[in-house]
Amino acid sequence: MLKELEKICKPAVFETIFKKYARDVKQFVFFKTQDMDQAEDILQETFVKLWENCDRVSYSKVKGFLYTTANNLFLNWFKHRNVVRNHEKSSLSRNNPESPEFVMLEKEFLEKIEKAIADLPDTQREVFLMSRMEKKKYAEISEILGISVKAVEKRMHQALKIMREKIGNV
């Protein structure tokens, strides 16, 4: 533990930290911004800041640093956005709550999704996870599972319908 200060400055360790926290930091930011692109930007910015401070942040303080930084970046963005909004009153950005495109996503909904995924039949769950979590194309999945693309699509379609029924109205 003596050398723990230097450890973050190692690319391999930095990447491990990224893999460990990136998802949770992104979720944390998303629930504030309700904007996926913005959440992604802030996430990237947060890790750039961590790298810049890698010799000053001890390993045990990484999590706190990430959340504090992400929150500050969010507040900056929020202030800036309000300034912009006031300037151009008729702004109709993609994440404008009045726009019909906008969907609001709460933490509880994520928990429901996780539960619904766990409850899916095995054959559907593996397709669903490979498609949505591993970002594999249906053609790739069909190759791995040794079934037709059509069959993969059917399982995916069924999985989505079942999840709709399980989770119900939102």
Add this chain to the structure above:
Amino acid sequence: MEKSHLNNEQEVYLAKWMAGEISDAELAEHISEEDFTFYKKLRLGTELLRTPGTDTFSAIQEKITSQQKAKPLPRKYIRWTMAAAASLVMLFAGYWYVMNGDTTISTTFSEQKTIALLDNSEVILNAKTQLSYEERSWENNREVHLDGEAYFKVEKGSTFSVITENGSVQVLGTQFNVKTTLDYFEVTCYEGMVEVRNGGKAKVLLPGMTVRRINGHPLEDGRSSQEQPSWIHGESSFKSVPLTYVLAELENQYSLTFDTKAIDDSARFTGSFGHDNKEVALSTVFNAMRIEYSYNDQKVVVLRPYE
């Protein structure tokens, strides 16, 4: 909520929409507005559940390098900056080339070893096992070669592969056990998802699923209710396994040699033996199999069927 024709087996528009193959407008033709809102939330939600991948990480790396260049700095910092930039280059670009070559880790009789790989993935090796990987290409190519038995806890990230003589295992998720000795090959998934490739066929295992192949026979499916392989806790378990592989495991754990001329070593054994007491282990296995054992001069264990 749903129109009846939606139950048609051939309909896959939800799958197509998720993959971006049909537009929002096309999907909206098939379903109610409520459903449409739901699926948009589901798409967004699953995106949030996903661990950001290499695309995000390389975007971060790019920002780091470009910011390092772009910042106008006072003169006195320039030397420091150059040093920092140089070390950055060293770290980011040259890191993998500094350490090169294959790394091999092996265990001998009755030994177990826990090792941490470069990305903090953990591997526990059972006795008489050899594992090797290439440090240099690890970042792009998480691949290990295995002979013996090992339990893997893999950090999420790019694909992790275990290559063996008997087939390969590709990891999509996290915890699994691979046993590959002689012509015995067995993979059990404990967490996440694992893809096993053997003889041109691929099979995906979910937690609790196990698959094995003995002596060139087709793959057999099975179930495991354990949370970890039993050998980690000092016990080897077998479920209807030919005796010859059980003897191989006894040899690995206790550094023994068996004389099997008099017995049928293809008989199947179900049960387990501990790794801490040789005599108890031997009598457990051989009583069950109705086999007598005795030591000869060369410390060879001679096996005979019951009279």
